[in-house]
Amino acid sequence: MAFARTLAAAALLGALHAPVNAFDSQDFHQMRLVLRGHSGEVLVLRFSPDGARLASAGGDQTIRLWDASVPGVVTEQAVLKGHRGDVYALAFSPDGRSMASAGQDHKLRLWRPETAKLENTREASKTSILCLAFSSDGLTLALAGDEKVVRLWSARRRRPIGALAGHESPINALAFSPDGRWLASGGDDRTIRLWDLASGRSLRTLKGHRDSVLALLFSPDSRTLVSGGRDMTVRLWDPWSGWTKMVLKGHRRPVRGLSFFPDRVTLASTDGYWLRFWDIETGMEKQLLRGPSDGALSVAVSPDGETLATGHEDGTIRVFRLKPLSSSSIRRNNSTRRPLSTPLPRDRW
Numbered sequence: 120m121a122f123a124r125t126l127a128a129a130a131l132l133g134a135l136h137a138p139v140n141a142f143d144s145q146d147f148h149q150m151r152l153v154l155r156g157h158s159g160e161v162l163v164l165r166f167s168p169d170g171a172r173l174a175s176a177g178g179d180q181t182i183r184l185w186d187a188s189v190p191g192v193v194t195e196q197a198v199l200k201g202h203r204g205d206v207y208a209l210a211f212s213p214d215g216r217s218m219a220s221a222g223q224d225h226k227l228r229l230w231r232p233e234t235a236k237l238e239n240t241r242e243a244s245k246t247s248i249l250c251l252a253f254s255s256d257g258l259t260l261a262l263a264g265d266e267k268v269v270r271l272w273s274a275r276r277r278r279p280i281g282a283l284a285g286h287e288s289p290i291n292a293l294a295f296s297p298d299g300r301w302l303a304s305g306g307d308d309r310t311i312r313l314w315d316l317a318s319g320r321s322l323r324t325l326k327g328h329r330d331s332v333l334a335l336l337f338s339p340d341s342r343t344l345v346s347g348g349r350d351m352t353v354r355l356w357d358p359w360s361g362w363t364k365m366v367l368k369g370h371r372r373p374v375r376g377l378s379f380f381p382d383r384v385t386l387a388s389t390d391g392y393w394l395r396f397w398d399i400e401t402g403m404e405k406q407l408l409r410g411p412s413d414g415a416l417s418v419a420v421s422p423d424g425e426t427l428a429t430g431h432e433d434g435t436i437r438v439f440r441l442k443p444l445s446s447s448s449i450r451r452n453n454s455t456r457r458p459l460s461t462p463l464p465r466d467r468w
Contacts, residue, residue, distance in 0.1 A: 161430025305332030
């Protein structure tokens with residue numbers, strides 16, 4: 120199952136839509152709930168855009184929907200069955216009215232979260248599907264995986280509308296830019312490809328990671344692309360030029376998840392054991408938080424920034440309370456410490 124855990128690394132943190140929040144100490148100490156139900160590893164977690172639902176999936180071939188609409192309470196809403204193999208990817212549409220799932224059985228399934236009903240099933244790939252992403256307008260769904268090709272589907276008509284080829288190895292991560300201009304894909308070939316959605320052409324290939332790319336995320340203004348990799352670094356890119364803006368260092372395990380806060384300068388990154396908050400303008404680490412001792416295979420933060428959920432090998436989901444980040448907790452670089460970030464000259468990309 121170690122391989123399955125790697126496949127789940129594409130996108131572990133959900134988008135955040137609230138002021139900067141974090142734990143008030145260096146530990147995930149305010150655990151409120153342990154959710155049980157899965158009989159296998161929890162490989163992927165996603166909050167709905169309104170935060171009212173948490174979706175989980177993984178090694179037991181099921182998807183579970185949890186009602187998180189009441190603060191401090193999470194109850195099981197439904198168990199969705201149909202996949203015949205591990206489920207590696209989940210994605211909510213921007214309006215939250217649809218949810219896509221995919222995994223080992225090559226199938227793309229579309230669900231109605233409100234009713235927990237299956238709306239559509241399609242054979243979407245010849246191999247395992249490792250990642251999914253909806254465009255910001257909800258009209259396009261991208262999927263990719265072992266096939267090494269990004270496939271685009273019409274979310275309304277529920278049919279394929281294009282394929283983007285270029286990667287030489289499995290694709291682990293996908294991200295649409297909020298302005299609808301680009302799609303980024305990253306994989307085991309250590310590269311990130313930036314695709315022009317209007318023409319379907321590859322604009323450029325971003326190189327710099329020394330191992331697989333596991334996570335991708337655009338900033339809210341689409342001016343920065345962030346990547347996390349098996350090389351334990353977080354890289355910030357200028358999508359217009361392909362230049363590496365900055366390399367954030369400090370993780371000691373592969374970076375599995377990324378998320379921006381609405382202030383547009385605070386970035387959260389996780390390796391499953393530690394959660395780091397960065398100021399992307401200065402490269403300073405704002406806070407370092409220690410997670411569960413057994414590590415998390417998947418992580419999601421609620422849209423209001425008040426709840427963090429972690430998925431584990433034993434099938435449990437652990438829910439923690441987040442508190443506001445205090446200014447006194449900001450960690451600064453100094454001459455006695457190894458720099459937490461390394462800006463690169465523009466000619467190195």
